[in-house]
Amino acid sequence: MISKRHADILKILDSSGTVTVAELANLLGVSTETVRRDLRPLVEDGAVHRMHGAVSLTGPTAEAPFRRRMRENAPAKQAIAARVAATILDGQTVMLDTGTTTSFIARALTGHRRLRVVTNSMDVARTLAVTGGNRVFLTAGEVRPDSGAALGPAAVAHVLQFRADVAVISAGGVDALAVTDYDPDEAEFARALLTCAPRRVVATDATKFGRRGLVAVVGFDGMDELVTDAAPPAVIASAMAAGGARLVLAG
The missing domain is CATH 3.40.50.1360 (Rossmann fold)
Structure with missing residues (x-):
């Protein structure tokens, strides 16, 4: 389940750009504590960038957060x-x-x-x-x-x-x-x-x-x-x- 949620988190961030932890929890049907725990290895691996209660994709294949938000x-x-x-x-x-x-x-x-x-x-x-x-x-x-x-x-x-x-x-x-x-x-x-x-x-x-x-x-x-x-x-x-x-x- 953890690995599936990791994939689901990355899919949500890829389609939606910057998303709050609370919104992720609601979309995934889990608690915010569970989302924060699932995000930790993604942040440590450099796949996800975390900022003040929200997260977005990072890495060389991801758009800069501001450019991505301009498209949303x-x-x-x-x-x-x-x-x-x-x-x-x-x-x-x-x-x-x-x-x-x-x-x-x-x-x-x-x-x-x-x-x-x-x-x-x-x-x-x-x-x-x-x-x-x-x-x-x-x-x-x-x-x-x-x-x-x-x-x-x-x-x-x-x-x-x-x-x-x-x-x-x-x-x-x-x-x-x-x-x-x-x-x-x-x-x-x-x-x-x-x-x-x-x-x-x-x-x-x-x-x-x-x-x-x-x-x-x-x-x-x-x-x-x-x-x-x-x-x-x-x-x-x-x-x-x-x-x-x-x-x-x-x-």
């Missing part, structure tokens, strides 16, 4: 990106954190002009720095090799110097309590970014509903809009309404 639910993320971009005006100052959804938003903004963009994402910066007469400000901080994101205390201190028209963050999970993430540094940066603009937007596809990351980023009373591709479960929709967050459906 791409049509939904593109629709969300188009919806967000349509509400941003030429010449505005926009803040974007790191994430596949915000990378799609950057691509949707390439038709805009004279934007001032503040980001910790090398992908976002590279996308928008070469078009439309934009000015792009890439924050300081240590650059992560998987996502190309600058994170840590220097990144947070740097972003707090700016003021923007709109701040947009992505999400690792959204439950009835808060928007969450799996990486404490990414969560801290996103939390800081949301304090720098009067319009605060969370952009995430509907697969994140019901997921709970390791770290809370923001409650529904600390954001203005959640842009997504499908309505959330009733319990999340009620919590959003109670917190004053507006639901915006793309497409």
